[in-house]
Amino acid sequence: xxxxxxxxxxxxxxxxxxxxxxxxxxxxxxxxxxxxxxxxxxxxxxxxxxxxxxxxxxxxxxxxxxxxxxxxxxxxxxxxxxxxxxxxxxxxxxxxxxxxxxxxxxxxxxxxxxxxxxxxxxxxxxxx
Amino acid sequence: xxxxxxxxxxxxxxxxxxxxxxxxxxxxxxxxxxxxxxxxxxxxxxxxxxxxxxxxxxxxxxxxxxxxxxxxxxxxxxxxxxxxxxxxxxxxxxxxxxxxxxxxxxxxxxxxxxxxxxxxxxxxxxxxxxxxxxxxxxxxxxxxxxxxxxxxxxxxxxxxxxxxxxxxx
Numbered sequence: 247x248x249x250x251x252x253x254x255x256x257x258x259x260x261x262x263x264x265x266x267x268x269x270x271x272x273x274x275x276x277x278x279x280x281x282x283x284x285x286x287x288x289x290x291x292x293x294x295x296x297x298x299x300x301x302x303x304x305x306x307x308x309x310x311x312x313x314x315x316x317x318x319x320x321x322x323x324x325x326x327x328x329x330x331x332x333x334x335x336x337x338x339x340x341x342x343x344x345x346x347x348x349x350x351x352x353x354x355x356x357x358x359x360x361x362x363x364x365x366x367x368x369x370x371x372x373x374x
Numbered sequence: 375x376x377x378x379x380x381x382x383x384x385x386x387x388x389x390x391x392x393x394x395x396x397x398x399x400x401x402x403x404x405x406x407x408x409x410x411x412x413x414x415x416x417x418x419x420x421x422x423x424x425x426x427x428x429x430x431x432x433x434x435x436x437x438x439x440x441x442x443x444x445x446x447x448x449x450x451x452x453x454x455x456x457x458x459x460x461x462x463x464x465x466x467x468x469x470x471x472x473x474x475x476x477x478x479x480x481x482x483x484x485x486x487x488x489x490x491x492x493x494x495x496x497x498x499x500x501x502x503x504x505x506x507x508x509x510x511x512x513x514x515x516x517x518x519x520x521x522x523x524x525x526x527x528x529x530x531x532x533x534x535x536x537x538x539x540x541x542x543x
Contacts, residue, residue, distance in 0.1 A: 336478065
């Protein structure tokens with residue numbers, strides 16, 4: 247499975263990559279903000295290698311995560327999106343779900359909880 | 375010193391370091407800081423805006439910062455590593471973000487992290503906002519969490535509105 251990680255912290259992307267590798271997913275695309283992510287999505291859409299799962303941080307420079315989610319959902323209602331952020335307030339979680347995320351992970355996270363959310367999200371999508 | 379402003383940071387720093395750095399954090403008694411100078415080698419800074427103004431600063435000696443960054447990133451990181459500042463900034467981000475959720479009735483935004491490498495700098499915001507130091511120790515060494523936070527006038531208006539609504543119910 248190809249996974250895209252969108253986070254301005256390379257440390258967080260590396261931690262996420264380690265978790266995904268443990269789950270057997272090593273085909274990873276990385277972006278440092280929403281603008282980079284959209285450019286990468288446009289590029290991969292044209293060569294049919296778009297990601298099957300996207301993890302998105304909320305607070306990022308240039309374009310934040312919630313804006314990115316809304317932009318993606320304008321054209322793509324299917325690709326599973328997981329928000330992975332320090333934003334833990336209930337109204338933020340509701341806002342993200344309304345914008346179209348499939349799951350929500352609050353930082354700090356441990357490896358097990360992130361792995362569980364990824365598995366849970368993919369299982370739900372597979373079940374339709 | 376308003377403990378309602380401090381306790382969220384105490385809980386947050388414990389949670390973040392235990393979950394992401396895998397160390398148990400012991401928190402000492404918070405105290406008011408007399409000056410505005412940060413004397414540690416490495417500091418991660420997050421600003422607050424919206425219903426609160428101010429900042430939180432996480433400060434480390436260089437060796438402690440390297441050990442914390444390495445355990446956080448699960449790889450050896452020294453002061454010259456390209457991810458060193460990123461890791462320290464992200465730890466500060468998590469401490470601020472996690473504390474923020476405890477202020478559920480307030481609309482607070484947090485800034486992107488800034489990292490200062492070098493001693494004797496001043497974080498300059500309000501001169502009147504009290505600066506509270508939360509001294510923390512763990513097996514890596516000492517970590518100082520400094521909080522300067524003031525609730526805005528909008529919050530006072532909201533508190534007053536809530537009190538009126540409560541009195542009328």
